[in-house]
Amino acid sequence: MIRPAPIFAAGLSALFAAASPAGAGTPEQAEVSQARLQAEVETLVGFGTRHTLSSQTDPHRGIGAARRWAEAQFRASSRACGDCLEIVTPETMVSGTRIPAPVRLVDVVAIQRGTQRPGEVVIVQGHIDSRVSDVMDAASDAPGANDDGSGTALVLEAARVLSRHKFPATIVYAVLSGEEQGLYGGKLLADYAARQGWTVKAVLNNDIVGGSCGSDGYCDDTHVRVFSEGPRADATDKTRAAARRFGGENDSPGRNISRYIATMAGDVQSGLAVRQIWRADRMGRGGDQTPFLEMGYPAVRFTVAVEDYNRQHQDLRTRDGVTYGDTVAGMDFPYLAKVTRLNVAALAALASAPMPPAPVADAAVKTWTDVTWQPVPGAAAYNVWRRATDAAQWEAGPIVTGTGQTSVRLEGLRGDDWILGVSSLAADGSESPVAAAVPGGAFGPLAAQP
Structure with a gap:
């Protein structure tokens, strides 16, 4: 089984080797901090609501205050690494079924330029917006601890840890808006990537990654699910016809990124394995990886092994002894730390290795x-x-x-x-995911391939 070879910097090898489920280690090894992850989720919850249609100007409550706080965290990490992060805030005006009047939509993005191949990009992302039962309710408290304060905190922590090291390729850390209203933030960043001319090697979308128990009481803190598409979203009639003749239904770039991450999980830490889910997302649902897939960029989704639907998209209330609402009380922060370590390891490996070929x-x-x-x-x-x-x-x-x-x-x-x-x-042994020698197996948009 392919195992991503030595991490580009020796310090990162020590970082991953020393990591444990409890997060033990020294500050010098720049390990993922469970305490920081918890503090960041609690801060995000403290903004009351982060609904995309909530206030953009209130200094303490709403999507605007939350975005500005996330940007400040990126800037603090950048100062700590000698201004190694370029902070950008792509924005657009959007409207749609869940946005009845045009609203300003902003993503907060930190770019860590690669030292050798800066146009080759790996993206880690989570969405900062939250919601309650009524997707149009922008006034009620919507804590969004797990959905997706967990993913946002993971992205901020990955930036803090990995910005202390250098990589041949670029890592992009992205906090997205507008997911709950229609995946608008993912589309905004995918469009931005296209305008920048980035060669996107992989997108790791983290959405609901901080809980370990389901609404039926079943718990699993030893697995994380990684979703990957089979037939490509950007496939053409020509590609589909070729796949029928030559195969390739199970070898999209995302599927092979999923295999790559699943293989490395046991080397990162004990107590967390990848359960590969071979569909683009949960049944009947979607996430911010979808706009990237539609544009032909390789992307996967990380999410918890079991979801608690009582704490997802719910008004804060207690009924018949059941507590509803996405609060910090439903989080498992040791679990979130494990998922964060796996993301950090995958990002480091992907940013160290060359692009996969197109065989x-x-x-x-x-x-x-x-x-x-x-x-x-x-x-x-x-x-x-x-x-x-x-x-x-x-x-x-x-x-x-x-x-x-x-x-x-x-x-x-x-x-x-x-x-x-x-x-x-690479010369140091860092190895890319496998690209399959089948129609649609090459990494990159099909529109750009011969």
Whole structure:
């Protein structure tokens, strides 16, 4: 199974090796702080409501005050690393079914430029807005502790930890608005990425990542779900027709990012494994990864193993002995710290490794298979992987290791029976996710591919 190779900086290797479920470690190792995560969620709850249609000017209550506070946290992290973060606030005017009159929508984004390939970008994001039972109620208290104060706190903590280190590629930390009203903040950032000409390697969307018990009393603090799309949202008729002939239903870039993160989880810490969910989001629901997928950017969603629907999209109340509302009382902060550590490790690995290649497999009417790809900036070598067409994961190790070539002939491997893929390796051994040699397997928008 592919395991992301050594983290780019030796200090980060120590950081992840020392991490424990309890968050033990030294300040010098810049570990994720459970206490900071809790304090940040409590601060977010203290804004009363963060509804997208709430006040943008009140200094203490509403979406505007919450956004300004998040920006201040990014700026504090930037000062601590010698102004290494560029803070931008993309904005637009939006209206729609859940926004009856045009409203100003603002995302708060911190950009940590890569030292070698700054146009190659990994994004971690969560949404700052909250809601109660009535999605149009912008006045009532909407604490939004787990949905999505947890994701916002995770993003802020990732920025604090990772900004102390340098990476070849760029990391973008994003606090989004407007999710509950229609995924507007995700669309705003996806459009911003396109305008900047970024090569988006991966988007890690964190939405509801801080609780471990469901509304039925079932608890699970040892798993986090990672959702990934199968058939690509940006597929064309041509791509879909090719996939029917050559395969690829289970090999979108997001699906292979999910495999990559699932494999690394056990090396990051004990007590948290990834449960891969092979659909773009929960049944009948959506998140801010969706606008990125629609534009062809690889994206996955992190969310808790079990959801508490009594504490999600609910007015604050108690009825028949049941407490409703998304308050801090429903949080599990040790669990949130574990999910944050996994995100930090994934971001570091993805920002250290080169882009995955775009391989092509040729095996028609042959007793061998030819796999070819173009050189990748920053790649010193490549690994070639395989799995049976009905297998969930890549095999335990590559079938070709560390080749400096951009083509291989696999004698005796009848391609009909296998899915082939290729990963890129940097000179220090940092390894990318596998890109599958199937239609739609290459990372990046299909519209930009030949």
